[in-house]
Amino acid sequence: GAGVSQSPSNKVTEKGKDVELRCDPISGHTALYWYRQSLGQGLEFLIYFQGNSAPDKSGLPSDRFSAERTGGSVSTLTIQRTQQEDSAVYLCASSLYPPGLAGGYNEQFFGPGTRLTVL
Amino acid sequence: DAKTTQPTSMDCAEGRAANLPCNHSTISGNEYVYWYRQIHSQGPQYIIHGLKNNETNEMASLIITEDRKSSTLILPHATLRDTAVYYCIVRRDSGGGADGLTFGKGTHLIIQP
Numbered sequence: 001g002a003g004v005s006q007s008p009s010n011k012v013t014e015k016g017k018d019v020e021l022r023c024d025p026i027s028g029h030t031a032l033y034w035y036r037q038s039l040g041q042g043l044e045f046l047i048y049f050q051g052n053s054a055p056d057k058s059g060l061p062s063d064r065f066s067a068e069r070t071g072g073s074v075s076t077l078t079i080q081r082t083q084q085e086d087s088a089v090y091l092c093a094s095s096l097y098p099p100g101l102a103g104g105y106n107e108q109f110f111g112p113g114t115r116l117t118v119l
Numbered sequence: 120d121a122k123t124t125q126p127t128s129m130d131c132a133e134g135r136a137a138n139l140p141c142n143h144s145t146i147s148g149n150e151y152v153y154w155y156r157q158i159h160s161q162g163p164q165y166i167i168h169g170l171k172n173n174e175t176n177e178m179a180s181l182i183i184t185e186d187r188k189s190s191t192l193i194l195p196h197a198t199l200r201d202t203a204v205y206y207c208i209v210r211r212d213s214g215g216g217a218d219g220l221t222f223g224k225g226t227h228l229i230i231q232p
Contacts, residue, residue: 004162035220042206043163043222091162093220108220110162 002026004111006092012117013082021077021114025094032075033108034067035091043091049075082118089113123207128227137194139226141207144188150211152183154192155222156203163206163222166192202230 005024013019025032034046046059049069060066064082069075079086093108124142131137143152153168167174167181169190174181180193194201206225 033220042224043220045221093162107165107168108163110164112162 004092004094004109006090006111006114008114009112010115010117012119014119015084016081018078018080019082019116021079021090021116023075023077023092023094023111025073025075025092026096026109027073029094029096029109030072031095031108032069033093033095034075034077035093036061036088037091037113038088046077079116082116084118087116087118089115123209123223125205125207125223125226127224128229130229130231131194131197133199133230133232134196137197137201137228137230139192139194139205139207139228140189141192142189143207143209146187146209147211150209152181152187152190153208153210153220154179154181155206155208155220156201157206157225158200158203163220166205197228197230199230199232201228203228 004026007022011019023032030051032049036044036046047054047057047067051072052069054067064080067075067077077090091110091113093110095108122145129139151168151170154166155163156166157163167176167179169181169183171183171187173183181190182193183190192205204225204227206222208220208222
């Protein structure tokens, strides 16, 4: 596939359950980003990976949120003990270059998102 | 990163040029202006970016004022498929740092048939 893919496209879960969201970035892209978009709101940056490491996790909204990236490719965002306020569309993006290289040029390619609904 | 101000919504007739303004009066010298758009139920899509000079690509043109405090995204011949929320973002060259994009509410552009 040519683009960023995410799965599942929709997830409905009960409050208190754990969920895992998956992102497959574009092959060869070194940087991977997770964002959250609540209904009618702008995009909220969550976390960024350069390779397998996440230099900055401060954007994660609580310690119930965690993310990992293995093999410099696929990433998983895990939300433990989900709450209703976690309901949102979770978007993943990847870019060929990390921030700061190529003169600041850092086009991010977004996936279609996972719509999470916590009942 | 500098804050941006955009109108909440705009209408444009199909086939006409759509001009979307953005104010970024606190922009600093190493900050770039990026534009993304988000069509309903899709992820955001990169459109164009610039630093000082005006830029043009196959999608749009970006006009940045000389003082860099504002910019205008121009879609030269708008089509119904251009109906989307357009986000103007000012973002520094982070030098290898970890910051992602921060989107505000953007401008909801509605192309009228």
